[in-house]
Amino acid sequence: MAIGLLLGDALLHVLPHALEAGNPAESALLAAAFGIVILIAIESALRGLRPSTSGVLPAARMAVVGDLVHHAIDGVILAGAFAAGPAAGYAALLAIAIHEVPREMSGAGALVALGYTPGRAFVLSVGVALAVPATTLLVQALSLSSQSISTVSAFAAGTIMYVALANLLPAAWPLSNGTRRYAPALGAMAGLTFMAWLARIEHHH
Numbered sequence: 773m774a775i776g777l778l779l780g781d782a783l784l785h786v787l788p789h790a791l792e793a794g795n796p797a798e799s800a801l802l803a804a805a806f807g808i809v810i811l812i813a814i815e816s817a818l819r820g821l822r823p824s825t826s827g828v829l830p831a832a833r834m835a836v837v838g839d840l841v842h843h844a845i846d847g848v849i850l851a852g853a854f855a856a857g858p859a860a861g862y863a864a865l866l867a868i869a870i871h872e873v874p875r876e877m878s879g880a881g882a883l884v885a886l887g888y889t890p891g892r893a894f895v896l897s898v899g900v901a902l903a904v905p906a907t908t909l910l911v912q913a914l915s916l917s918s919q920s921i922s923t924v925s926a927f928a929a930g931t932i933m934y935v936a937l938a939n940l941l942p943a944a945w946p947l948s949n950g951t952r953r954y955a956p957a958l959g960a961m962a963g964l965t966f967m968a969w970l971a972r973i974e975h976h977h
Contacts, residue, residue: 776963
């Protein structure tokens with residue numbers, strides 16, 4: 773389900789925010805592609821390091837990196853919304869809270885499945901979530917333009933899609949055999965459907 777939640781988050785929440793901010797679609801998609809390329813480079817560097825003996829898969833570390841980037845972008849979006857006015861800011865805060873709760877629960881479960889202990893997964897999830905207020909304050913201090921916010925949001929969408937399809941999905945295949953061979957597809961569909969429902973709620977408020 774985590775795969776579907778991440779894909780839905782990238783395609784139905786983060787990327788639409790990037791397109792609404794005013795940049796041309798080509799620029800937004802190029803930024804998303806650049807986000808994918810950057811995570812490929814990061815994963816290449818991580819794979820070149822000494823192998824872990826803790827049982828934590830490389831995909832788990834990439835999931836944490838992707839989550840950190842995602843939370844940072846939420847902070848950028850939140851800062852941009854508050855810049856437009858208090859009402860827009862609080863609406864964005866509510867929307868972020870609505871889509872983050874199920875995503876974080878699923879993300880923590882994915883970290884445990886990829887080798888982290890439940891306690892460690894919880895600490896990492898809480899730690900990276902602090903990127904939201906930190907980035908919000910930073911963006912307000914820097915006064916980024918709407919075009920800059922759009923570019924950064926599209927970049928984040930690319931990183932989220934990479935984590936879902938290049939890290940979590942390959943890690944799910946070894947666990948999917950016999951009667952569970954369709955579990956990744958069904959889980960992804962369930963997560964994507966749920967995020968589509970949340971996106972409809974956001975657009976109606």
